[in-house]
Amino acid sequence: MLNLRPVFLVTGALVAALGVTMLLPMLTDLLSQDAVHRADWSSFAIGATAAIFMGGGAAAASWGRIDSIGIREGFLLTGASWTALVVFAAIPLALGGLDIGYVDAFFEAMSGLTTTGSTIVTNLDDAPPGALLWRSMLQWFGGVGIIIMAFAVLPILKVGGMQIFKSEAWDTSEKFMANATNYSIALSLIYLFFTALCFVMLWGFGMPAWHALNHAMTTVATGGFSTRDASLGAFLTVGRAPLDLVVTVFMIIGSLPFGIFLVAILRGAWKRLFTDSQIRFFITIVTVLTVLMMFRVLNIFDDIDPFTAFRLAIFNVVSIMTGTGYATTDYNAWGPFAVGFFFCIMFIGGCAGSTSCGMKVFRFQVALAALVVYAKRLAHPNGVFVARYNQRPLTDDVFVSVLSFFFVYFATFASLAVVLAGLGLDTLTAISSAGTAIANVGPGLGPIVGPSGNFASLPDAAKLAMSAGMLLGRLEFFTILVILSPAFWRG
Amino acid sequence: MLNLRPVFLVTGALVAALGVTMLLPMLTDLLSQDAVHRADWSSFAIGATAAIFMGGGAAAASWGRIDSIGIREGFLLTGASWTALVVFAAIPLALGGLDIGYVDAFFEAMSGLTTTGSTIVTNLDDAPPGALLWRSMLQWFGGVGIIIMAFAVLPILKVGGMQIFKSEAWDTSEKFMANATNYSIALSLIYLFFTALCFVMLWGFGMPAWHALNHAMTTVATGGFSTRDASLGAFLTVGRAPLDLVVTVFMIIGSLPFGIFLVAILRGAWKRLFTDSQIRFFITIVTVLTVLMMFRVLNIFDDIDPFTAFRLAIFNVVSIMTGTGYATTDYNAWGPFAVGFFFCIMFIGGCAGSTSCGMKVFRFQVALAALVVYAKRLAHPNGVFVARYNQRPLTDDVFVSVLSFFFVYFATFASLAVVLAGLGLDTLTAISSAGTAIANVGPGLGPIVGPSGNFASLPDAAKLAMSAGMLLGRLEFFTILVILSPAFWRG
Numbered sequence A, B: 001m002l003n004l005r006p007v008f009l010v011t012g013a014l015v016a017a018l019g020v021t022m023l024l025p026m027l028t029d030l031l032s033q034d035a036v037h038r039a040d041w042s043s044f045a046i047g048a049t050a051a052i053f054m055g056g057g058a059a060a061a062s063w064g065r066i067d068s069i070g071i072r073e074g075f076l077l078t079g080a081s082w083t084a085l086v087v088f089a090a091i092p093l094a095l096g097g098l099d100i101g102y103v104d105a106f107f108e109a110m111s112g113l114t115t116t117g118s119t120i121v122t123n124l125d126d127a128p129p130g131a132l133l134w135r136s137m138l139q140w141f142g143g144v145g146i147i148i149m150a151f152a153v154l155p156i157l158k159v160g161g162m163q164i165f166k167s168e169a170w171d172t173s174e175k176f177m178a179n180a181t182n183y184s185i186a187l188s189l190i191y192l193f194f195t196a197l198c199f200v201m202l203w204g205f206g207m208p209a210w211h212a213l214n215h216a217m218t219t220v221a222t223g224g225f226s227t228r229d230a231s232l233g234a235f236l237t238v239g240r241a242p243l244d245l246v247v248t249v250f251m252i253i254g255s256l257p258f259g260i261f262l263v264a265i266l267r268g269a270w271k272r273l274f275t276d277s278q279i280r281f282f283i284t285i286v287t288v289l290t291v292l293m294m295f296r297v298l299n300i301f302d303d304i305d306p307f308t309a310f311r312l313a314i315f316n317v318v319s320i321m322t323g324t325g326y327a328t329t330d331y332n333a334w335g336p337f338a339v340g341f342f343f344c345i346m347f348i349g350g351c352a353g354s355t356s357c358g359m360k361v362f363r364f365q366v367a368l369a370a371l372v373v374y375a376k377r378l379a380h381p382n383g384v385f386v387a388r389y390n391q392r393p394l395t396d397d398v399f400v401s402v403l404s405f406f407f408v409y410f411a412t413f414a415s416l417a418v419v420l421a422g423l424g425l426d427t428l429t430a431i432s433s434a435g436t437a438i439a440n441v442g443p444g445l446g447p448i449v450g451p452s453g454n455f456a457s458l459p460d461a462a463k464l465a466m467s468a469g470m471l472l473g474r475l476e477f478f479t480i481l482v483i484l485s486p487a488f489w490r491g
């Protein structure tokens, strides 16, 4: 029998907590100089009231001690809490001065909490500050939420090969419950530290404090929401400090496994930062792709110096590959190779245990290891071959998990693209919107949804389909798909 | 130690046999009414001489009894023989009246033998008959070649999950050698029978005998080369018999597992045609997709009757899904949904053991079974779940094979698309050319390489990259990739 009480309790508590955080954008609106923006405070007041009362009510009604949570309850809790948070986070956006309906607000909230960064707001430059702050906060919450989940929840649920990150220390359910809370707090503090550092550096390098605060939150979350229509490009004027390089550094930090930071701090094992297989592979990919794109940029623009080419290359490679999705320039002008290149690398993602999205580099490592073992077995059917990852042997069980993940990834991508095309989007918009949603990147390709466009003009059904794609991508597909399988509800 | 003697012997013998068959198009040219076309006979005479002498020489130099062939020799033989056949098949095309260079001829020969059907010939209507016949013959040879390989070679090599089709009867190497020859002859006779039947029906329904012969060969081979620039559409005039429905039936027959036909005839087990899991799944997919596209066509064209909509839908669904690639109409005009739909279904393919291409439906069945078992294991970590295919249990070994296949498929597709974009092709042309090459379909999308275009204008490097993609796709990737892995050459 499924025990739904802990699911309601935790989901309700999280929704109520979200309601409390709505007081911050409410205050921001109240402090605004602009009378129209000031009036926007009420939307957050209403949203906060709804979230606190309904979330708190659900939690209170199911109050009690939680001794342990079963596997199936874990899946349900994950799916229910993310969905409920989006439903309530959308309320103040729908009521407020952005002048959008609930479907648009739902899309924006989903894009925020999943750290996707696709936006339907057409005029960010004149948007009320409360709404802008709320969008940044949602991405920031989403970032820390996924870090905690990747560390404490997904390895237990064995989703998509994440079991290889399961710590041996957590062999009992009780130990896990006790450690999970402490570790979650520690991870959140590390995350807060990097956000603060990013803010200080952006501010120090000349970005106005308000914009630095918002961009710090969405950078470390590899989210990509901006406070300006021109995205980060609005702050890159000639003679300014290279803010894009600061952002690049923190996008990379946001894409590293936060669990390794924790181990480094707790046990002084700083060497792990340089020996961890996943980090090395990630940095290698970034380096190779940056060099490749740098040559391309030098090739396309005759009058560019190597350093500018390097800045353009590394910023865009890191922004797209980690799934942040900031734009400093419209790379559609870099020719078809660049467009195809960026389309492909957006699926790569960062490290597992980071805020970044996409398939995650460890899955490519495991898949490559599976292929090498498979090729060896084909050539030498009687040999015995074992692949290893971070010194541990990889079993067929892990191979099936990871390879299934790839299969589901592409199947979902293709299905979503066909659905979007069926809803009337042109081919390029449909394919790139599907990809950007499930990879949680943000911008698509082409004139409508490309780096200089937005998603406002899409039909409502397309926005909801993309929202479903974002949630599936963020929760690594199986967390949601398992709940939808009949076997889940049996026994 | 690798024993290369059998590899040279069989490859040489196959090349020499190919040379003998070049006498047929040579005769066709000699019998032509047109003096210019008649002069083309010499290109086939030269090609035949080269193939017979060089192939025969290699075979004679390595002559001797072959007792058994090892696994690695099997891989080498497969890769070497397909490549050598393409190299020699291209010679008469390069020398002849098509007025193309060797790279174009190589592309065309590769497209023929792999039953892809992409063409660089810009004026089929005025091409010499020998060259047209040779193109059709290459696809016909490629079709029977892949049927024999899928029955006798790939299950032994365990490529991409094909081991589930391994017959238990062949448990010793000697038995296998004896049976393989008889079964290969039987399969070829079945193939010949269907080709003859297709020819008779096309001819009987009013297609001129010459065109009926060529189209019969390329239909049963699910190849898609035509004798006319307008492809099959050139023969579909108002008041004519529905030739497209005849072709549809034989494209479906070409996509069914020929091993099942053999079992049906040898053991009288005709019921297997209706109970085989793969056939049922294939027919179900065709039915569902046809109904879906029929509604779409009815929706787009207001003045169309349901029967015409059905004809348009089933012909195009079967043509693209089985990877035949004939065109009767340019479906680019059917809107973005249809374009995205056809792009996706071209990867599906037909049944393993048929002439058709793509991923093959059994792999989707195995992948779905793997996902269901995986979802059950996620929800109930302590349960024991086993998937079955045609009553036999599927092991993790098969899951890894099949899922690896999908992974390599998409990785090759994405890499080829990026390479083609890097060679200057626009995004849509690059992506669709990459897909059509590795899925061995034929036409791409868009104005350049779409159903009404051809591949002549692509740069040479793009033609060679696509040729490599066709070979990889036709030989199920691993047959080639294994040879390229260092482990293959060790031990």
Ligand SMILES: [K+]
Binding pocket: A115, A116, A117, A222, A223, A224, A323, A324, A325, A440, A441, A442
């Ligand atoms: K993002």
Ligand SMILES: [K+]
Binding pocket: B115, B116, B117, B222, B223, B224, B323, B324, B325, B440, B441, B442
């Ligand atoms: K074809």
